[in-house]
Amino acid sequence: MRTTTLVCSAIFLVFLGASPVPLFCQQNPDQGQKALPAKVIQHPRAIQKEVSFQTEDAWKIFGTYTVPASYREGEKLPAALLLSSAPHSQVVWGVYPGWSRIQESIPTLRIDLRGRGKSEGEVPFEDFMPAQRENVAFDVKAGLNFLSAQPEVDQRRLGIVAEGFSAGPAIKGGFLDPRARAFVLVSGPLDQKALDLLASNVNKPLLFIVSDEDKSSFAGLTKAYTLTKNAESDIWVQYGLGSGLSMGSVWRSKYPTQPEEKAIDFLAGEWLMSRLHRFGQLKEIKLQTADGWTLYANLGLPDSFKKGELVPGVILLPTALSDRSSFHNLEQLLVINGIAVLNIDWRGIGKSVDKGNLLDLPGDVFAQALNDLHEGHRFLSSLEGIDRQRIGILGGAVGAKLAIAGSKDLNIKTLALLSPITRPNELASDRQRIASINCPILLVTSDGLGDSTKEIAQFVARNQRNAVRSYPGGLLGYALFNLDQRLEQTITDWFKLQLQGSQ
Numbered sequence: 001m002r003t004t005t006l007v008c009s010a011i012f013l014v015f016l017g018a019s020p021v022p023l024f025c026q027q028n029p030d031q032g033q034k035a036l037p038a039k040v041i042q043h044p045r046a047i048q049k050e051v052s053f054q055t056e057d058a059w060k061i062f063g064t065y066t067v068p069a070s071y072r073e074g075e076k077l078p079a080a081l082l083l084s085s086a087p088h089s090q091v092v093w094g095v096y097p098g099w100s101r102i103q104e105s106i107p108t109l110r111i112d113l114r115g116r117g118k119s120e121g122e123v124p125f126e127d128f129m130p131a132q133r134e135n136v137a138f139d140v141k142a143g144l145n146f147l148s149a150q151p152e153v154d155q156r157r158l159g160i161v162a163e164g165f166s167a168g169p170a171i172k173g174g175f176l177d178p179r180a181r182a183f184v185l186v187s188g189p190l191d192q193k194a195l196d197l198l199a200s201n202v203n204k205p206l207l208f209i210v211s212d213e214d215k216s217s218f219a220g221l222t223k224a225y226t227l228t229k230n231a232e233s234d235i236w237v238q239y240g241l242g243s244g245l246s247m248g249s250v251w252r253s254k255y256p257t258q259p260e261e262k263a264i265d266f267l268a269g270e271w272l273m274s275r276l277h278r279f280g281q282l283k284e285i286k287l288q289t290a291d292g293w294t295l296y297a298n299l300g301l302p303d304s305f306k307k308g309e310l311v312p313g314v315i316l317l318p319t320a321l322s323d324r325s326s327f328h329n330l331e332q333l334l335v336i337n338g339i340a341v342l343n344i345d346w347r348g349i350g351k352s353v354d355k356g357n358l359l360d361l362p363g364d365v366f367a368q369a370l371n372d373l374h375e376g377h378r379f380l381s382s383l384e385g386i387d388r389q390r391i392g393i394l395g396g397a398v399g400a401k402l403a404i405a406g407s408k409d410l411n412i413k414t415l416a417l418l419s420p421i422t423r424p425n426e427l428a429s430d431r432q433r434i435a436s437i438n439c440p441i442l443l444v445t446s447d448g449l450g451d452s453t454k455e456i457a458q459f460v461a462r463n464q465r466n467a468v469r470s471y472p473g474g475l476l477g478y479a480l481f482n483l484d485q486r487l488e489q490t491i492t493d494w495f496k497l498q499l500q501g502s503q
Helices: 092-096 096-104 129-134 136-148 164-174 193-197 213-229 242-256 266-276 303-306 324-336 372-383 398-407 424-435 450-463 479-483 487-500
Strands: 045-053 060-068 077-083 110-111 153-163 182-184 206-211 234-238 281-290 293-301 311-317 341-346 386-396 414-418 442-446 467-473
Touching: 045 136, 045 467, 060 136, 060 450, 077 096, 077 136, 077 164, 077 266, 092 096, 092 110, 096 266, 129 136, 129 164, 129 424, 136 153, 136 164, 136 311, 153 164, 153 266, 153 281, 164 182, 164 193, 182 266, 193 213, 206 213, 206 266, 213 234, 234 266, 242 266, 281 324, 281 372, 293 324, 293 372, 293 398, 311 324, 311 372, 311 398, 311 487, 324 341, 324 386, 324 487, 341 372, 372 386, 372 398, 386 398, 386 487, 398 414, 398 424, 414 487, 442 450, 442 487, 479 487
Parallel strands: 077 110, 077 153, 153 182, 182 206, 206 234, 311 341, 311 386, 386 414, 414 442, 442 467
Antiparallel strands: 045 060, 060 110, 281 293, 293 341
């Protein structure tokens, strides 16, 4: 029987002192398999057009914008900025089937960097001084701006694939941009400025691809991998494949009998698209209450929603002193984890002020705001694809009190409360309301919010189905996220457990 040998370069990371690193191991082909022909795709099944735009330092950049042939009008899709190395032109993205497949799946922009191709200008890239090469980061920023302005593109879900030299500008020009969600760096040196940016990373996954023989890239990319703090970041160390996108050619030469879908460009493209699609769809909507208020809200839907699956949902109610933007990261985490989100500016806060600001409203506004929660629940539970039996609510501070008061009359699967304050004269009524809630409760509180609030926390904790987490001091609502950067993930895990544990 023929055997298959795995060839890995784990030894190269051992000396770095890194924790166990997930390596991409190339597989020697079984010679008994039928050889597959090499494929070269220069024209992806996409609508392509030449475009140009200016950078902030007035350099004119030329590129090619592509939209999948399967695009349906009105869709908002994730998109990718494709940056080739200085020696390669943008045509390289059409040579390898894996990168062509990206262009057949999502909108892309592939550009000629300044000094190259049609973007050469008066000085070719080869004659650039170091300071001029630093300015390539402006090309990256301008490329992201161009993509974000296209009607087919969801500007919240942009990815960057950078080869060789462009890896550094990709990080310097795109890493701090909130629209850029995931990065693939194929070879490429990274200087200290780029490494410092990567060391600050918590939320953005990066995939580093480098071959052991590429000495100029290997040390920098392996160090970069050890610096990133995102659990989804990965490094694929190749064995003897050369450097840059040309690794796709070498792979096909070394492993001619392997299926095309195992090629490095295919797998890297799938990695990027899976990360971008996880953010789902987010759009602003308007709700109309029975008593005449226009409410603004963010509706986030996971990608599984489009596939005909029933998904759970969560309603977010921010504190009265903020608005729905305070739950920006939380709504993304929930959608990533397959939970639909309705993040509401309830009456008097954020953009929901057509009939007055919270400070201008009469004293009974809190009781009236229950209409906002009920309207949000009606809307979310009526969406096709939402499992109305699996809806939860999270409220912060005053929003938490609103959630407590309103959830009794709704079919709620679970409740999460961020630092609701109970004053002495509210102790009896809050106990009574909480006792009437027939679902598990997560209470996140601070121990400096007074004895009555502490007593309520103790009351909630007596029920074993509930969970209570207390922090020192007197931080309220979303401010707790700054104290504990894992808290949003903890809340997300709670909703996953309670809403996805049963179908």
